[in-house]
Amino acid sequence: MEAVCHVGDDAVQRLHTLGLEPDDIYVPLGRASAEARLSTELDSPGMAGYTFWSRCNRFFREQMQDDGWTYSNSQQILRCIHPSGRFAITAVSASGNVGEEGASWSGDIRTKNPKGPAVARLVQWNGEQLALFHVPGQRVETPDINEIPTWFLLYKSSKEGLAFELSMPVDMHGKYVDTWRERIVLDENPFRGPEFDIKRLDEAVEDVTVDVPVEFKGAI
């Protein structure tokens, strides 16, 4: 199957087929970012990043709980499982051209940290799946958690802010997951700006503007 990148309305529509709204992505990322900002120089150097990863997964699970999603930490992969039990999502830090429509399907975006055999098997399984599963309907036996497709909610912090996308990994090179069959890139990114850079959370960030939304109703 040919790799595809969903953007604009198409991205929102694709999220809908997975039972997700854009806010289901924005809210966990925003809350995780706020938690990561509680780290200071007196924490371990990787604390902000670790906090972001753990809390992003937690907040995503909390966000989806009311809709019947469940979770699994099997093999130390923090997954949030669709109520149908037919696919899961995990938040993972990434590097490269995250959130960019023009990124190549292989090599341009990769997981930030090396992954072990459990993730390797998961990705291999993703790659061997038939053409994209269909979420609603289709009553089948509930598969094993380690055999269902797992989407990666990829996020990357830089001085420009936080970039993110929801992508289906299908291959690795070395210890890094770097090949994607399907990518969902939302147009709107409320996390632009250096204040969302996890690595620089402790620095005094100059020229950061808090936006005060003011909308003219159009009639005076």
Place this chain on the structure above:
Amino acid sequence: MLTSSRLILARKRRRMTLSRLSQESGVSVRSLTAFENGHKAPSPETLDLLASALDLPVSFFSASEVEEIEIDALSFRALSKMSALDRDSARAAGRLAIEINQWMEERFTLPKPNVPTLPHLSPEEAAERVRALWGLGEAPIPNMVHLLESHGVRVFSLAADCASVDAFSLRWKEKTPFIYLNLEKSGERGRFDAAHELGHLVLHAQHRIPHGPEAENEAQQFASAFLMPRSGILAQMLHNADAKRILSAKKKWKVAAVALAYRLKDLGLVTDWRYRTTVKHLSQMGYRRGEPDGIIRESSQLLGKVFSALRASDFPTSKMADDLNITVDELNRHVFGLVPLVIDGEQESSYSKVRPNLRLVSG
């Protein structure tokens, strides 16, 4: 037809007693009392005299009734040292700013109030809680005014003729929070005042009325903890910091040097002796009365956007003032220092640390 509550509001706004207004207008005290009580209506000629003496359009006095801001709803610093005239003038100015806000809300969608009330917490705990709720972590706050505005607080300028009054705050109808800032102060002190007033809004709600030295101390502690969070300060390694180190460290938090020195003492990072000698040293360097080489005063993003949108729509400021039944001068006093000043309809001046003799002119 005279709306008596408006005559009272205007007189208080101009810091006038009945006898002073009588002198200025030539209308007897007895008549003024009757007008204010609603027992008698002035003739059109008398109303003209009153309007002229109070420097407001005649239309102001016949507009709809205005409900005064209750004294108990306000957090004035050093209330006991303030004259009743000063206090009432500031209250009346605050009420007019509420009218300005209402005018804006009818034409613009503005951020909804999102300021928690935490009267059961200590100032330190409350500051930490608000930081967590607003997702601020342990980092410095780049701009207090913008932060407040983004959480639905309406920030106005304390009119220059109320400068004897410090900043104050209130929740109008127990809903929309307002903060009035004295913009004569340094940028650092303005930020601290804004955080202090946020402390009143957060701590002194519900059953706790915002008065007295205890409430003021609590608001000071809140401001200190909010602007300089404990964990962030500890991470800066400021143990036993001297004046030189404090002058360097304060830039991160955009606070006054003396405020940081006090925070370090409060957190037990400097001894009493070190604190006293440091403050003395800072005082000799001029950091007691002002803030040499300080930051530029913060401005309003909300008001800036509103006035920009009005300009873009060719809506003159004079028309806004007409809608509000006040003069352009009066309107200017409430937004002064918070929005760029329009000089000739196109150009904007930059902000100044000194209050210049410029005003917002209809564009």
